[in-house]
Amino acid sequence: MFESVALAPPDPILGITEAFNRDQRTTKINLSVGVYKDASGQTPVLPSVKEAEQRLLAAEKTKGYKPIDGDPVYGRAVRELLFGKDSPLVAAGGRAATCHTPGGTGGLRLAADFLATKAGARRIWMSDPTWENHHAIFRAAGFEVEKYGYYSAASHGLDFPALKQSLDQVNAGDVVLLHACCHNPTGVDPTPAQWREIADLLSAKRALPLVDFAYQGFGVGLEEDAESVRILEQNFEELLVCSSFSKNFGLYNERTGALTIKATTPEACAASLSQLKICARVNYSNPPAHGGAIVSAILTDPALRKQWESEVQDMRARIQSMRDAFVSGLAEAGTQQDFSFISRQKGMFSFSGLSKEQVERLKTEFGVYIVGSGRLNVAGMTESNMAALCKAVVSVL
Ligand SMILES: Cc1ncc(COP(=O)(O)O)c(C=O)c1O
Numbered sequence: 001m002f003e004s005v006a007l008a009p010p011d012p013i014l015g016i017t018e019a020f021n022r023d024q025r026t027t028k029i030n031l032s033v034g035v036y037k038d039a040s041g042q043t044p045v046l047p048s049v050k051e052a053e054q055r056l057l058a059a060e061k062t063k064g065y066k067p068i069d070g071d072p073v074y075g076r077a078v079r080e081l082l083f084g085k086d087s088p089l090v091a092a093g094g095r096a097a098t099c100h101t102p103g104g105t106g107g108l109r110l111a112a113d114f115l116a117t118k119a120g121a122r123r124i125w126m127s128d129p130t131w132e133n134h135h136a137i138f139r140a141a142g143f144e145v146e147k148y149g150y151y152s153a154a155s156h157g158l159d160f161p162a163l164k165q166s167l168d169q170v171n172a173g174d175v176v177l178l179h180a181c182c183h184n185p186t187g188v189d190p191t192p193a194q195w196r197e198i199a200d201l202l203s204a205k206r207a208l209p210l211v212d213f214a215y216q217g218f219g220v221g222l223e224e225d226a227e228s229v230r231i232l233e234q235n236f237e238e239l240l241v242c243s244s245f246s247k248n249f250g251l252y253n254e255r256t257g258a259l260t261i262k263a264t265t266p267e268a269c270a271a272s273l274s275q276l277k278i279c280a281r282v283n284y285s286n287p288p289a290h291g292g293a294i295v296s297a298i299l300t301d302p303a304l305r306k307q308w309e310s311e312v313q314d315m316r317a318r319i320q321s322m323r324d325a326f327v328s329g330l331a332e333a334g335t336q337q338d339f340s341f342i343s344r345q346k347g348m349f350s351f352s353g354l355s356k357e358q359v360e361r362l363k364t365e366f367g368v369y370i371v372g373s374g375r376l377n378v379a380g381m382t383e384s385n386m387a388a389l390c391k392a393v394v395s396v397l
Contacts, residue, residue, distance in 0.1 A: 012132050013371055020369045028367035029385050029392075034184065034348050036247060036315055036379040046250045048308035052297040056290075066286050068277040070100020070258075074292045077299040078258045081216065082229050082241055089233060094266035097273040099259045099280060100287040104214045104244025105133065107259040110279055111210055111240050112141035115175055118275040121208070124175040125167070127151075129373060131184045134177060134212070148176075151186045153353065156341035158188050164201060172206035178232070180241075181225040182215035182347020185375035189219065189346055195228045199235035209236055214244040217312040218319065219346040222248075237264045245295050247348065248312050256291025315379075319348060322381040326350070329390035335397055348379040358396040366392035 010018060016032035038044050069075065075098035079090045089096050101107040115121035124143045126134050127150035135145055146169075149162025170176060178198070181189050190198060202209060209232050219225040232239055238261075245256040259276065263269035280286070298304045323343045330339050342350045354362070354374035362368040368389060370376045381389060 016369050016371065019363075023367055023369075025367040027388060028369070029380070029389055030369045031377045031380040031389075032369045032371050034247070034377055034379075035252060036250065036319075036348065037382065039318065039382055041380075041382050041385070043252070044250065046308065046311045048298050048304050048311055049249060049251065049294055051307070052294045052301075052304060055297060056293050063289075066100070066289050066292070068280050068286050069098070069273065070287050070292055071296060073300065074098070074100050074296045075258070075260075077296055078243055079260055081222070081299065082213070082226060082243065082260060083233055084223070084226070084230065087230070087233075089262060095264070095269050096260060096262045097269050097276075098261075099273070099276050100292045101242075101257045101259050101280070102255040102284055102288055103246060104212065104242050104257040105137070106255065106284065106287075107242035107244070107257045108134070108137050108212065109141065110259050110276060110283070111242060112138050112143060113279040113283065114272070114276050115208075115210075115240075116141045116143060117279065118272075121173065121175050123171070123173075124177055124210070125170060125207075126177045127163075127179065127183070129185055130177070130179070131212075138177075143175075146174075150183075151188060151351070156188075156345075156351070156353065158190060158194070160190070160194055163190075164197070167198070167201050167205070167207075170202065170205045170207045173208070174205075175208045175210050176202055177210050177212060178228070180211050180213040180216070180228045181219040182349075184214065184347065185349050185371065185373055186351040187345025187347050187349050188351070190228070192227050192231065195231045196235075199232050203235050209239045211239065211241040213241055215247055215347045216243070217248045217309075218316055218348060221316075222309060222312060233262060236262070238262060245291065248315075249291075249295060249298070249308070251291045251294065254291030254294070255288050256295060319379050322378050322386075323350065325383070325386055326378065326381060326390065329386050330394060333387075333390040333394040335394045337397065342378075348377055350376045350378050352376050352393075354393070354396070361396045362392055366395070368392045 020030045035043050078098045083090050124138050125146045125148050128147035148166035149159050152159035216225050241260045243258040246252045298308045327339050327343050352374045
């Protein structure tokens, strides 16, 4: 049977790291995969996470299975992070439920399976461009994928008229995927006023928002970044939010995420949760425990939480300082082009505007690895690789 299986191409992003690892040059720089690195180029375990792990190790009594939807304490902590501690939706309970999922990707796939097989959804709209895996995940679940306008290459900002024009084509019952903040790959987010307009437009169309929230705290702040989710929540009787704790807790390999649903009534919420559990059961059965336990331990302990909030702030500040250093480094390396838009983008990525050919030259001539779309992981830049990076980029402009 396997002789007829065709060789698949490498993953568009993770495949770049495979090529990077094969590269023998000591000066090589990997700015492809979306992983935070500190000033020394390492992806650290956050001190708050280490402390939580020590406590968990001492207190752990069993490796027994978790409930299919995860621990209720975790679910509540996730909803508070999304909607705010004092949100009526969180306080009242009943109309919102959370499934602990293996990473944000697991949450997206669970949402896709649930929507396609239990809720009758057929079509999903995604920004053009979006994270490459969005297309693959929703196609795998049987969705028809449509694109909505998002990015203006000319202004390096949001093409809001194009976004509204495309979303005007949305039909009742269509799902619309939105990045809550730190849009991947562009780093360009709508303003709160634009979010309100998006909410008005989509609710008039009776569309269902599905929010992907993978970078809470990496944009402006933990609360500020959730404003989009809160605006949508206040405008929609039903919505879905996928959370990832890979970046803001640095829990990449612990596969820690969540899918939160808001339904019109407690009965509809309970029924939806029961069906989400069926979808999870036939996929991964129940969630991996460790990452979720870490997140719960940190979010429910005031001192640990304070420490984690300050660690998130430090990561955000380092990324912003690398953005500013990159912009001034490019100017010092001799470019006349205005790259100041890079300082204004949010999150880990910068959409540089480099062409496929320039990306290829960066790799072959300089050992600088970035994604074909021209997306650079700013969080991979350090003071020590900055000068070489800027020189290489200016050489291919
Ligand atoms: C926009 C977006 N959504 C979801 C994810 C998935 O994250 P996780 O590693 O938690 O599955 C990522 C990760 O890069 C992402 O960039």
